[in-house]
Amino acid sequence: MANKAAPDSTRRSERSRRAIFEAALALVGEVGYEKLTIEGIASRAGVGKQTIYRWWPSKAAVLLDAFTADADEDYAAGLPDTGDLAADLKFVLRATADEFNDPAFQAPYRALAVAGANDEEVSRTFVARLLEPGIRVYAERLRAAQEAGEVAEGVDVRIAAEMVLSPFSQRWLMRTGELTYDFVDTLVDQALRGLRPRG
Structure with missing residues (x-):
């Protein structure tokens, strides 16, 4: 009698996790955050809702x-x-800008902005996982430019990174205008005008 290998629970868990992720991202685009439910995610992912609750406390998580x-x-x-x-x-x-203008990206990002406004833990985690690493890579690039003489010596590169990113995020989040290439180029040019060495 042939020995059957035991089911790989790690692989099965990862498959379920990926299915849940895909379901959550698809559904929030289709029904919006308010109508997104754990039950809906579970149904779309083909798992029991208890599986989701075992790993996450809420739809925001x-x-x-x-x-x-x-x-x-x-x-x-x-x-x-x-x-x-x-x-x-x-x-x-x-x-x-291309990414932020993509409806598949917009729906979950806007939903998380709403969730974060009402849930400190969601906000803290979102900042730690997404916003902080983004600011950090911009700050590192600006630091390299500072060392190369493209940015003035006394500039705080962390604040400089926020100077570039904040108007972009504000325009998108509050819908005060479109995220166009012209806007992006002007934003960079004006920010760098204040960051470059004098003379």
């Missing part, structure tokens, strides 16, 4: 993990450094 699942990989390479700070920032922010 599920969505947060789903949305940030690959965040480490996204930031691992940092920003490009061609020696031209303006060109590098414009290149990355244009790509970011």
Whole structure:
């Protein structure tokens, strides 16, 4: 009688986790955050809702993990450094504008912004996993530019990174205007005008 290998519970758990992530991201785009439910996610993912509650305490926690699942990989390479700070920032922010204008990205991000406004733990985790690493890679690129003489010596590169990113985020989150390439390019040019060495 052939020996049957025991089921790999780790692989099964990872499969279920991925199915739950895909279901949460798809459903929030289809029904919105208010109508998103654990039951709906479980049904779409083909798992029992008790499986979800075993891993996450709320729909916000599920969505947060789903949305940030690959965040480490996204930031691992940092920003490009061609020696031209303006060109590098414009290149990355244009790509970011494309991403933020994608409905598949917008739905979960906006949902998490709403959830974070009402849940301190969700907000803290979202900042730690997504916003802080993003600011950090911009600050590192600005520090390299500072060492190369493209940014003034006394500039706080962390604050400089926020100067570039905050107007972008504000425009998108509050819908005060479109995220266009022209906007991105102007934002970078004006920010760098204040950051470059004098003379």
